Amino acid sequence: MNEQKVALITGIFGQDASYLSELLLSKNYKVIGTKRRASTENPWRIEHLLNNKNLIIENGDVTDFSNMLHLIDNYRFHEIYNLAAQSFVAASFDEPLHTFEVDAIGPINILEATRVIQRNTNHIIKYYQASTSELWGDQFDTVYDNDGNVLYNYQDENTEMNPQSPYAVAKLAAHKMTQLYRNAYGMFCCCGILMNHESPRRGEEFVTKKISKYVGRVYKEIKKMGLLQMSNEEKTSIITNKIGKLQLGNLSASRDWGHSRDYMLAAWQMLQQDIPDDYVICTEETHTVEEFLKLAFSEIGVNNYMDFVNINSKYMRPAEVLFLRGRCTKAKEKLKWKANITFRDLVKDMVIYDCK
Numbered sequence: 001m002n003e004q005k006v007a008l009i010t011g012i013f014g015q016d017a018s019y020l021s022e023l024l025l026s027k028n029y030k031v032i033g034t035k036r037r038a039s040t041e042n043p044w045r046i047e048h049l050l051n052n053k054n055l056i057i058e059n060g061d062v063t064d065f066s067n068m069l070h071l072i073d074n075y076r077f078h079e080i081y082n083l084a085a086q087s088f089v090a091a092s093f094d095e096p097l098h099t100f101e102v103d104a105i106g107p108i109n110i111l112e113a114t115r116v117i118q119r120n121t122n123h124i125i126k127y128y129q130a131s132t133s134e135l136w137g138d139q140f141d142t143v144y145d146n147d148g149n150v151l152y153n154y155q156d157e158n159t160e161m162n163p164q165s166p167y168a169v170a171k172l173a174a175h176k177m178t179q180l181y182r183n184a185y186g187m188f189c190c191c192g193i194l195m196n197h198e199s200p201r202r203g204e205e206f207v208t209k210k211i212s213k214y215v216g217r218v219y220k221e222i223k224k225m226g227l228l229q230m231s232n233e234e235k236t237s238i239i240t241n242k243i244g245k246l247q248l249g250n251l252s253a254s255r256d257w258g259h260s261r262d263y264m265l266a267a268w269q270m271l272q273q274d275i276p277d278d279y280v281i282c283t284e285e286t287h288t289v290e291e292f293l294k295l296a297f298s299e300i301g302v303n304n305y306m307d308f309v310n311i312n313s314k315y316m317r318p319a320e321v322l323f324l325r326g327r328c329t330k331a332k333e334k335l336k337w338k339a340n341i342t343f344r345d346l347v348k349d350m351v352i353y354d355c356k
């Protein structure tokens with residue numbers, strides 16, 4: 001019988017960790033998930049997994065080197081997935097030091113602890129770093145036709161990186177460190193450069209969840225109105241007076257949005273290869289925030305979506321990433337991976353969940 005694999009997932013209460021836990025548990029891994037010690041705990045995303053005897057929750061703060069060292073020393077991990085982060089870009093402008101501590105120093109703590117323990121035990125530990133499309137910032141490459149006209153812009157593994165937020169700068173430091181540990185020490189380290197990925201389990205501060213949650217509230221108000229004879233304008237006015245308008249920032253930013261479930265499969269596949277490498281994971285499509293908004297409202301049969309929105313400067317960022325659209329030829333060829341859940345299905349999945 002094959003030895004049971006043991007994996008560490010940092011940030012176990014996060015969105016991606018919930019889907020990755022489901023995947024690894026379905027493959028009979030023992031999963032050690034770490035959370036920060038906190039006065040209140042909110043494991044809602046993995047509530048359905050808490051009775052699984054192969055899932056163990058430990059305290060583990062990635063900013064504490066000794067904490068990481070003891071943890072990695074205690075378990076014979078085959079794989080480590082470092083998903084823990086202060087992951088909200090907007091907050092990183094207010095908390096640059098905290099963000100750097102968690103998102104840059106945290107990964108170095110894990111890499112260094114892994115290096116020391118691997119050296120002392122000769123037990124191979126594979127490491128996955130959650131890198132991000134934010135690393136590119138304002139950079140992209142362009143494909144032209146034979147007449148020199150722009151066909152499309154994209155980012156891939158070779159696109160220059162020019163981060164535009166404290167979050168992205170910290171993640172770039174971690175990205176480079178992960179590559180350094182691979183090159184300098186021959187460690188099995190991979191960076192998954194993942195474009196935005198969402199799900200019904202997305203944190204409420206992110207724009208997609210903010211929209212789907214609001215749409216869910218509008219849907220419930222419409223349902224309460226039943227068959228009342230009223231114009232659209234009257235209905236809109238009653239609802240926005242009751243629940244307020246949806247406060248948003250830049251609607252023209254474009255993102256390559258996929259589903260977290262699809263993307264966590266790619267993260268696992270990276271660590272199953274013979275040779276460690278970095279991979280862009282994306283859908284190869286791009287949509288504006290406004291397109292997401294329009295589609296989400298259309299799921300509940302509402303077309304006058306802008307009547308529910310107020311553009312609020314509070315949600316504008318000091319520096320913005322305006323355009324993300326990935327190209328993942330490498331992942332398709334080497335991992336045989338591709339995104340299965342379309343943009344339309346993602347929006348639908350989120351809206352249906354929030355309408356319940």
Ligand code: NAP
Nearest residue numbers: 011013014015016061062083084085087130132194196197
């Ligand atoms: P998430 O939902 O915000 O999860 C991150 C988790 O990390 C949270 O549960 C958080 O715990 C935990 N954490 C924060 N500080 C920690 C610390 N010091 N020690 C241990 N845990 C800590 O993020 P996600 O969307 O699942 O993303 C997972 C990873 O992928 C992150 O590293 C993110 O930066 C990266 N990423 C995400 C995307 C995306 O679109 N989702 C794209 C590219 C890369 P609390 O709940 O206590 O704060």
Ligand code: GDD
Nearest residue numbers: 087089132133134195196205206207247248249250253315
């Ligand atoms: N959060 C938020 N709230 N964003 C808004 C709002 C709003 O009210 N209005 C417009 N936006 C715009 C942001 O300015 C940004 O251009 C876009 O919507 C997406 O914002 P977020 O959903 O906060 O995600 P993000 O792209 O900044 O970062 C996410 O994706 C990264 C990968 O590209 C996070 O998951 C990061 O952790 C991840 O690395």
